[in-house]
């Protein structure tokens with residue numbers, strides 16, 4: 001098992017030696033390595049068992065730092081960083097050759113983000129290189145929102161997990177690209193489309209799929225627990241699956257079942273985002289065969305939650 005602790009200096013030293021360290025962010029835990037060191041980056045793919053066509057996000061302390069690694073920054077990109085960095089927003093920007101091909105799977109753009117977590121910000125500020133970090137889960141499985149989640153799955157492959165507690169937002173960053181002055185959302189995430197539109201006006205949303213070369217990692221089936229997820233109206237599903245052991249993932253309703261997880265007792269969509277991956281993990285461990293789930297209200301972060309639920313159910 002990996003050590004879980006708050007020692008930033010230890011994390012820094014390991015990263016400088018080319019090792020990987022799991023780091024907390026406001027979205028999910030990341031599996032971090034020196035983005036400029038090809039061997040470290042190769043280790044990330046190995047530890048996650050991730051296909052090399054799926055590019056990594058590079059984490060920086062601020063926009064100034066990012067400028068060493070990307071060419072022109074579109075004015076709308078800069079504007080978005082002013083409003084939302086540090087925060088759950090990843091920008092696809094034209095990369096300089098200082099970023100190894102392996103990080104971007106050969107694409108001309110690199111995903112850059114400045115995470116909002118005190119420990120990780122201190123760590124990033126103390127380093128001379130940026131950190132490549134995908135979510136710290138085996139490829140295709142649910143993203144980790146606690147240090148223990150990382151330890152359960154990758155604990156025998158890394159030595160240190162920087163303990164930043166439970167991730168505040170709980171769902172990965174929103175990924176945004178720029179084309180001729182247009183803003184395009186490629187992955188819905190912890191920053192809502194509505195919030196982005198308030199700053200830069202109407203955006204296009206181009207999600208999916210393995211056939212969309214812009215977001216090669218946005219595979220249709222992803223974020224999945226081991227148990228089968230069935231999406232629909234819970235009332236109907238519960239009747240239909242009556243004879244089989246099932247778990248229930250509901251938005252707000254209490255079904256009085258031993259095997260249920262309620263995403264948002266308060267009815268707040270942010271609470272549902274915060275709890276989503278934890279809920280899926282808990283249900284995955286229960287003695288049930290299937291997980292019956294319903295979509296949440298499709299506004300704000302609800303769109304990102306529904307996107308995850310649909311991908312999880314596509315397995």
Ligand code: TXA
Pocket residue numbers: 025027028029030031054055056057088090092104107109110111113115133134135136171172173174175186214215216217218
């Ligand atoms: O919140 C997050 O973004 C977390 C934390 C750790 O920062 N990271 C994360 O990384 O979710 P990952 O690797 O699990 O998901 C990154 C997604 C992948 O779907 C990948 O395909 C896409 O970002 N991506 C990265 N670079 C890209 C690029 N240049 N063009 C298109 N998509 C890119």
Ligand code: MG
Pocket residue numbers: 134135143
């Ligand atoms: Mg991931």
